[in-house]
Amino acid sequence: MSQPIVYGPSFSTYTRSVRLALEEKGVKHQLVEIDILKGAHKQPPYSSKQPFGKVPAFEHDGNTFYETSAILRYIDEVFPKPPLMPSTPAARACVNQVLSIVDSYGYTPSVTNLFIPRVLVPSLGGETDLEKVEAAKAPAALFVKELERLLGNTNQFYGGATVTLADLHVLPVLTYLVATPEGKAIAEGAPNLRGWFSRMQKRPSVQAMMPS
Amino acid sequence: MSQPIVYGPSFSTYTRSVRLALEEKGVKHQLVEIDILKGAHKQPPYSSKQPFGKVPAFEHDGNTFYETSAILRYIDEVFPKPPLMPSTPAARACVNQVLSIVDSYGYTPSVTNLFIPRVLVPSLGGETDLEKVEAAKAPAALFVKELERLLGNTNQFYGGATVTLADLHVLPVLTYLVATPEGKAIAEGAPNLRGWFSRMQKRPSVQAMMPS
Numbered sequence: 001m002s003q004p005i006v007y008g009p010s011f012s013t014y015t016r017s018v019r020l021a022l023e024e025k026g027v028k029h030q031l032v033e034i035d036i037l038k039g040a041h042k043q044p045p046y047s048s049k050q051p052f053g054k055v056p057a058f059e060h061d062g063n064t065f066y067e068t069s070a071i072l073r074y075i076d077e078v079f080p081k082p083p084l085m086p087s088t089p090a091a092r093a094c095v096n097q098v099l100s101i102v103d104s105y106g107y108t109p110s111v112t113n114l115f116i117p118r119v120l121v122p123s124l125g126g127e128t129d130l131e132k133v134e135a136a137k138a139p140a141a142l143f144v145k146e147l148e149r150l151l152g153n154t155n156q157f158y159g160g161a162t163v164t165l166a167d168l169h170v171l172p173v174l175t176y177l178v179a180t181p182e183g184k185a186i187a188e189g190a191p192n193l194r195g196w197f198s199r200m201q202k203r204p205s206v207q208a209m210m211p212s
Numbered sequence: 213m214s215q216p217i218v219y220g221p222s223f224s225t226y227t228r229s230v231r232l233a234l235e236e237k238g239v240k241h242q243l244v245e246i247d248i249l250k251g252a253h254k255q256p257p258y259s260s261k262q263p264f265g266k267v268p269a270f271e272h273d274g275n276t277f278y279e280t281s282a283i284l285r286y287i288d289e290v291f292p293k294p295p296l297m298p299s300t301p302a303a304r305a306c307v308n309q310v311l312s313i314v315d316s317y318g319y320t321p322s323v324t325n326l327f328i329p330r331v332l333v334p335s336l337g338g339e340t341d342l343e344k345v346e347a348a349k350a351p352a353a354l355f356v357k358e359l360e361r362l363l364g365n366t367n368q369f370y371g372g373a374t375v376t377l378a379d380l381h382v383l384p385v386l387t388y389l390v391a392t393p394e395g396k397a398i399a400e401g402a403p404n405l406r407g408w409f410s411r412m413q414k415r416p417s418v419q420a421m422m423p424s
Contacts, residue, residue: 051358052317063302067316069281070308077301089289090275096282103316104279105264146263 004029004075007049008056009036013111013172014068015056016210020168021072023205025079037124069099072165084168086159095159098150098166101143106173109139114183115176133182140177141186147174148190156199163203171200175210216241216287219261220268221248225323225384226280227268228422232380233284235417237291249336281311284377296380298371307371310362310378313355318385321351326395327388345394352389353398359386360402368411375415383412387422 004022006029008015015031022029034040034055042053049057050066057066060078065071076084086092113136117128147170151158158166174197177183187194200206216234218241220227227243234241246252246267254265261269262278269278272290277283288296298304325348329341359382363370370378386409389395399406412418 051354052313054316063305065305065309067309067312069312070305073308074301074305077304089286092289093275093277093282093286096285097277097279100279100281100315101264103312104266142263 002061003027004058004060005032006030006056006058007032007046008034012036012055013107013176014054016172017068017169018056018058018071018075019209020171020205021075021084021165022079023209024082024084024163024168024203025075027075027079068169069103069165072099072169076165082162084163084165086162086164091159094150095164095166098147098158099169101146101150102169102173105139106143106147106170109136109143110173110177110183114140114180118180118182119176133180137182137186140183144177144186144190144193148193151192151196153192157196163200167196167200168205171197171206172210214273215239216270216272217244218242218268218270219244219258220246224248224267225319225388226266228384229280229381230268230270230283230287231421232383232417233287233296233377234291235421236294236296236375236380236415237287239287239291280381281315281377284311284381288377294374296375296377298374298376303371306362307376307378310359310370311381313358313362314381314385317351318355318359318382321348321355322385322389322395326352326392330392330394331388345392349394349398352395356386356389356398356402356405360405363404363408365404369408375412379408379412380417383409383418384422 004027006015006018008018010016010031010033019029019031034046036055040046041050041055046057047053049064054066056068056071057064058071058074060074063074085095113132117132122128155161157163158170174193178187178197216239218227218230220230222228222243222245231241231243246258248267252258253262253267258269259265261276266278268280268283269276270283270286272286297307325344329344334340367373369375370382386405390399390409
């Protein structure tokens with residue numbers, strides 16, 4: 001089998017989720033950096049792999065496709081060990097639900113409306129849009145509240161006792177969220193999630209793919 | 213096993229996808245109508261099942277959860293026949309990709325920004341927001357172009373020769389899209405998709421769950 005290729009910026013939460021999954025599987029991959037700050041994700045040659053202008057895209061053994069949740073599932077199926085999905089339908093439903101919650105309700109308030117204006121924009125010399133930040137607090141808090149409930153206080157990871165795709169999809173988004181003062185304050189009220197976050201930090205995959 | 217319960221408005225594309233999957237499996241279910249025009253999806257008791265105010269939610273054998281793509285996968289796993297996912301990782305990746313494309317890029321231009329202002333709003337006595345409609349044409353066309361490419365001209369359905377979750381997730385959204393003059397014009401340029409649309413119309417599940 002050929003080495004998978006990940007096309008995307010290494011700082012993107014979605015690129016990070018894909019690379020974390022490959023690292024958990026012990027699969028070496030090639031990263032092709034896409035400079036989204038210069039608009040490379042909306043131009044050829046990248047746009048021929050992902051026409052909607054989002055990152056990342058993925059290539060393996062002649063299969064080229066995109067959408068992080070589809071890439072994660074493919075990685076889990078093609079490289080079977082260790083499994084990154086639980087074995088029962090109910091636990092799998094929890095993982096699938098969390099994967100979709102991140103995309104549907106988590107990313108926008110956490111990254112687009114909190115991390116980017118609070119951290120990225122100032123680092124590039126711009127000014128934080130405080131109205132945007134203020135409006136993002138309630139939806140980000142709801143996202144965290146639901147992540148806390150779905151993790152519960154008995155499971156080590158989403159769906160059970162071993163790490164799953166859901167953990168790898170939540171972590172990069174939560175990392176950016178808690179890098180903002182608003183996100184940090186929100187996470188104070190989520191003890192299960194704080195314990196989970198510490199456990200995730202210790203994983204070699206996280207240390208390799210998300211160096212702080 | 214108990215009968216599954218689907219909580220959602222029967223006209224919602226997401227509710228329809230879930231009910232189509234149950235019907236394809238030959239599984240009887242109970243529908244609890246949620247009147248979103250009166251805001252019932254943002255109030256108790258529904259909001260205790262889905263805190264983000266979206267539809268549908270799902271209940272089966274003591275499992276209560278939401279997110280249509282998670283519900284669809286659960287239905288496919290718990291009721292194994294006929295399978296609604298293909299058997300190879302590459303074909304499964306195509307189905308997973310299409311499921312995510314509908315949510316990420318398809319629903320908003322097709323339903324929120326075309327069907328609702330063009331068809332629903334006037335039917336309730338309101339006026340179409342023509343600026344919104346105009347802005348939705350390009351993203352809706354890109355969505356259709358990509359659906360056309362991913363279907364290809366040899367496969368009967370997304371992922372192969374038999375119907376999959378992707379088909380059941382695309383159909384309700386595409387049905388609303390082509391109910392608008394803009395969507396109809398866009399679909400003219402997609403012959404694979406037009407053939408697929410005709411095939412889908414003939415399925416008993418579609419005739420039962422999406423009566424015209």
